[in-house]
Amino acid sequence: MLKMLRKIPLLSQLSAGDLKEVHKISRIAEYGPGERIFSKAEAANQMFIVLSGRVKIFTLSASRKRKTFAYLQPGGFFGEMALLKGKTRSASAEAASCSRLLVIRKTDFRRLLASDPDLSYYLLQTVCERLRRANEEMESLLFQNILGRVAKTFCDLSKRGQKLDQGLILNEPYTQQELADIVGTTREPLTRALATLRRAQLIDTRDGRYWIKKPEKLEALCLIQA
Missing domain, CATH: 1.10.10.10 (Winged helix-like DNA-binding domain superfamily/Winged helix DNA-binding domain)
Structure with a gap:
């Protein structure tokens, strides 16, 4: 399991001790195709890393029109934004295929960020890239x-x-x-x-x-x- 965790980009820079800690504090959850992981506006208490399968991040308009933001592959992570902001989920997530996810609770996730600057920096880079893509998508929809x-x-x-x-x-x-x-x-x-x-x-x-x-x-x- 530790070898698998080491291959995940978000965790690849962790020390051996911190990686063992992630293994200790996390759990594995399995979802079938189409199974909802969380819904928009739900309280956020944990983040997820895709170990296998495929996860869809999306939202629904008032008229039930669906907009998909991303399909995440193994190594991808999601659910971190709401934990950082301390607010509810800004989008929904569901398994697009049979998926195994590593689940980390909010308190443990924040403690990891506080103890490892490299992890915090990688997360910041990823969040900035996602915001950049979101801005480009908004421009595309408008123009x-x-x-x-x-x-x-x-x-x-x-x-x-x-x-x-x-x-x-x-x-x-x-x-x-x-x-x-x-x-x-x-x-x-x-x-x-x-x-x-x-x-x-x-x-x-x-x-x-x-x-x-x-x-x-x-x-x-x-x-x-x-």
């Missing part, structure tokens, strides 16, 4: 048309993709509904945008995953469609 928003979503997802001789391929498969939830639209306009990108030979599918054939041109499209 870009649907084609530009879909192109930007692919550009963002491709940063964690696998490079090929031509372009790159996303690390994981996304259904059209999952993409629509990330973009903040419905299936019909998403389907039209995907067809446009395919006709322009900017994207395709390969082994069940989206293939970004021309990343540079896709980046340029994000600017043109603003």
